[in-house]
Amino acid sequence: MRKLVAVTPVPASGVPFDEQGWQLFSSAAASAEARKGILNFSTGNRLSDAWLERMAAHSLAHSTPQAFGAYLNAWAKGDFSARIKGNQVPVLVVIGEHDAALNADAMRATYLQWYPNARLEVMANAGHYPMDETPVALATAVEKFLSA
Secondary structure, X not given: OOOEEEEOOOOOOOOOOOHHHHHHHHXXXXXXXXXXXXXXXXXXXXXXXXXXXXXXXXXXXXXXXXXXXXXXXXXXXXXXXXXXXXXXXXXXXXXXXXXXXXXXXXXXXXXXXXXXXXXXXEEOOOOXXXXXXXXXXXXXXXXXXXXX
């Protein structure tokens, strides 16, 4: 049987933004400061400036504004939720306890409704980037789910 692991996933229905939020995310295509602000918010405003600045710089150095903008439109405004509702594949949805937007309530209203065999795992001491914030705990959770 195949399985799916969704790490801090954006819902398949997209993400509604208010005007201010859309402006911030849109400006992040070319702005390290905007990316740093998004990183800070999505990790619970609790990580060091050095880490936030390094992550924002790395992101800018390894993407183009065009790709960043196109990706933003795809995940924020796309909606393919009707195609996945009721899918029986076992799903592990992993989120960070400090992710303010893609939190447990958001996952219960989306992924856990769409996939009847989904379960939610909340990573302690992580925000939106458990692969960077708590990599060993994330790898352990994924390995345990896939091997079960």
